[in-house]
Amino acid sequence: MTTTTTPPVVLIIAGNDPSGGAGVCADTQAISALGCHPAPVITALTVQDTLNAYRVEVSDPQLVMEQAATVLDDLPIAAVKLGLLGNAEIGRAVAEVLESHPELPVVLDPVLVAAGGARLAEENLIQVLKEQLIPISTVVTPNASEARALAPEADTPQARADTLLELGAPWVLHKGADEDTPAVDNILFGAEGRREDFRWDRLPGQYHGSGCTLASAIAARLASGQDAVEAVRQAQDWTWRALHSGWRLGKGQHIPNRLPGR
Template sequence: MAHDPEAVPVVMVFAGNDPAGGAGLAADTEAIASMGCHTAPVVTAITVQDTSNVQDFQAVGADWVVSQARAVLEDMPVACFKLGMLGSVENIEAVHTILRDYPDIPVVTDPVLFAGGGGDLAERDVPDALRSLIFPQTTLLTPNAPEARALAPAADTLDACAHQLMSDGCEFVLVTGADEPSEQVTNSLFGNERLLERFTWDRLPHTYHGSGCTLASAIAGLLAQASEPRSAVHEAQAYVQEALAHGYRIGMGQHVPNRLFWADGDDDE
């Protein structure tokens, strides 16, 4: 039986372009495809970066962001929104207006503030704009530890950061711990104003370019398939761990996750 293309869930992604292909829209597209979904990529920023760090970026004009999104939204059914690098307050305002018009579509927000190498990927006022405009519309927020601290600077622990981010409007918060100096990686999921679960993963020997994009996009793809958020978080983390374990060093900087590891042809079955 021929596959019905109308049955493929659509995830609309607002994110920046990474010319190295390790993070941003390239990572989003591969991860979402791996979850069996179609990606509708809306370009919010153009970056100058490699696998080591970001040299510069330029946000796309907010009117272009809106035009890209509305053209697709009028043409196909979107099952989930995934937000990555938005780049400017004007773009956050633009995305806010779009999300407001589609309140029943789940939103996964990866609050991209820094590149894996430490370079800035957002203007100074972006954290405040995210808190006031995007978080109240967010189903699941996926900050890493530095982002959580930057978004909730008054909190004295990562758990307190998560509670503050829920108070800002996020329904669920998954704080990832790969940046913490621990023997293993611990990710913590919060919801319903409490800690729901901690997940412990073996720490792999490398650092990775685009791991946060991969995780958030995998979750978005699963939510688009009507998974419950907690189940989506479980499954997406397992997928990302495999993608990282199969990663490769294609440049002179960080490793790149192999998000298409499942298609490498090594399986005899």
């Protein structure tokens, strides 16, 4: 008789991207490829492709809350990944559910703007992120523009990260892929001055869903029992390889290759 070990379960709370490049499709592919079971809660339907986003239709906050609460009650959730939330009402609903599960590691990807520049979330979500969601998150993964939006008074990655750390997050991964630098410099900041620097070769072109992929990979690693630093390290390596072997399926950005056996 063969004994099968059940996989760790990752609760995903994010929006749907019909191109399959970002959103819950990216999340479920990455989490599955890393040996975990994805449990997706849909916060919004979007009209978008590999070029840009054109419309966001958010879910009813109560429906989002009920989806998450039902899954949390039924499945042995080992980690949570938060992506597109859309507005303050959904943000507050998600915070209310997760505050009842302080034992769970949470990876917050503060999605505010699409890769093509379109706004994906209402401005009022930023305050909810700062007051309710960042304080209960284990790792926050803003790109440079998101970090600037969350910490507008800060003028360096260190200062932006310090602002978010002071809100209660133990770890902030400040991502540099969108910066005009020869290489991609990602920096993991932690409490008490902890800092881990990561440098990755900059690949040609742009990628749709790279942030979703990375945050989900971190959540999968945390769900599998790794500590935050090692989870971030291994997730970045896996994501870089997914980007390196990615493909241009549409008319816009490349899509990471998150399929097993790439």
